[in-house]
Amino acid sequence: MLSVIDIPEMGKELAEAKAQLESKRKALETALREVEHHKADVTLQDATFKRQEVLFEGRAITDQTLDEVRAKTQIAKADLGVAEANQAFAAAQVDLGAATVEKIKTLLGYAQIVAPFDGVVARRLVNRGDLVQAATSTRTTPLFTVQRIDTMRVFCDVPEDDAPHLRLGDPALVKPAGFEGQPYVGKVTRFSLRLDPETRNMRTEIDLPNPEERLYPGMYAQVSLDMNTHPNALTLPAAAVGSDSGGNFVYTVTGDRITRVDVKIGLADNGNIEVTAGLADGTPVVATIKSAPPPGTLVQPPMVHKNS
Numbered sequence: 001m002l003s004v005i006d007i008p009e010m011g012k013e014l015a016e017a018k019a020q021l022e023s024k025r026k027a028l029e030t031a032l033r034e035v036e037h038h039k040a041d042v043t044l045q046d047a048t049f050k051r052q053e054v055l056f057e058g059r060a061i062t063d064q065t066l067d068e069v070r071a072k073t074q075i076a077k078a079d080l081g082v083a084e085a086n087q088a089f090a091a092a093q094v095d096l097g098a099a100t101v102e103k104i105k106t107l108l109g110y111a112q113i114v115a116p117f118d119g120v121v122a123r124r125l126v127n128r129g130d131l132v133q134a135a136t137s138t139r140t141t142p143l144f145t146v147q148r149i150d151t152m153r154v155f156c157d158v159p160e161d162d163a164p165h166l167r168l169g170d171p172a173l174v175k176p177a178g179f180e181g182q183p184y185v186g187k188v189t190r191f192s193l194r195l196d197p198e199t200r201n202m203r204t205e206i207d208l209p210n211p212e213e214r215l216y217p218g219m220y221a222q223v224s225l226d227m228n229t230h231p232n233a234l235t236l237p238a239a240a241v242g243s244d245s246g247g248n249f250v251y252t253v254t255g256d257r258i259t260r261v262d263v264k265i266g267l268a269d270n271g272n273i274e275v276t277a278g279l280a281d282g283t284p285v286v287a288t289i290k291s292a293p294p295p296g297t298l299v300q301p302p303m304v305h306k307n308s
Contacts, residue, residue: 002121002144005111005132014104021097028090035087038080045073119148122217152208152215154186156223157201165228166191172206173224176215184208184215188225228267234281235272241265242289250279251286253299258286260295 052069055061123145126132133139154174158166168188175183186208195202206223208215241263242249249262263278279285286292293299 002113002115002146003126005113007108007111010104010108010111014101014108017097017101017104021094021101024090024093024097028087028094031083031087031090034083035080038076038083042073042076042080045069045076049073113143115144115146117146117148118150119146121145122147147217149210149213149215149217152210152217153189154206154208154221154223156204156206156225157196157199158191158204158225160195160200160202162225162227163195163202166202166204166225167227171226173226174206174208174221175224176219176221179214183222183224230267230274233266234275234279236275236279236285237287238268238271238273239288239290240285241273241275250275251289251292251295252279253284253286256298256300258293258295258297258299 049069049072052061052066056063056066121144124143125141125145126143132143154172166188168190170188172186172188173183174186186206189205189207191202191204193202204225236250240250242251247262248265249260251258252261253259261278261283264276266274266276268274
């Protein structure tokens with residue numbers, strides 16, 4: 001619990017509502033007793049009327065006497081109906097009173113400011129005794145800022161070229177600014193599925209466990225995402241791959257001469273390009289296309305090459 005707001009007038013309303021509820025419950029008890037009384041009276045009048053009918057058949061009583069007994073029976077039944085209606089009304093009043101009490105209790109429950117999750121109070125904007133008012137369009141200042149720190153949410157922006165390769169669950173290495181040692185390991189939890197029209201980046205989020213609470217909200221960090229991994233890929237320096245109307249190509253050394261070899265390329269990363277077809281592993285390749293002599297030129301081994 002963060003704080004308790006004192007609302008004295010609502011406390012008095014609750015006490016009044018409880019007193020009214022107790023009064024209505026007593027009224028319901030009285031109505032129940034009235035119903036039982038009138039039920040007994042109806043039973044008595046029915047029995048009396050049946051006996052009077054027997055006497056009337058034997059000409060022991062007059063028509064007027066029988067009519068009077070019949071009338072009393074009907075009056076008793078009408079009184080029972082009124083008593084049952086009063087009982088139903090009293091029960092409805094009890095339900096209404098109970099609902100009023102629960103409503104006030106619920107409103108008073110809002111006076112107890114409770115954090116919706118475990119975390120820390122990062123900012124407190126009220127002090128003991130301050131007047132607290134309901135939020136409106138002109139009053140939007142919060143009472144507290146509570147932040148969860150057992151799991152940190154890391155935000156990063158993935159460039160447009162890399163966005164198609166992003167998948168949920170991709171490994172992520174997070175190195176906070178100013179921290180030494182091994183980076184934190186997390187996974188891509190969600191991404192926006194849209195590019196920002198101004199930056200052409202896609203907002204990506206990583207939920208990072210923080211059991212030791214060494215990471216704090218608002219920190220900057222360097223994020224490395226491991227996307228679209230191709231193990232044992234054949235790569236060349238980007239400068240070693242050329243392109244023209246015929247497609248992509250490299251210069252290799254066949255025998256003692258430079259030869260053009262058409263290749264197919266894949267991913268490009270950190271100055272390297274993946275070669276997916278057209279080149280065998282271990283083939284000598286000219287490191288720079290721009291400064292290389294034309295195909296067919298005689299060369300002397302060894303030729304500097306790079307294959308990684």
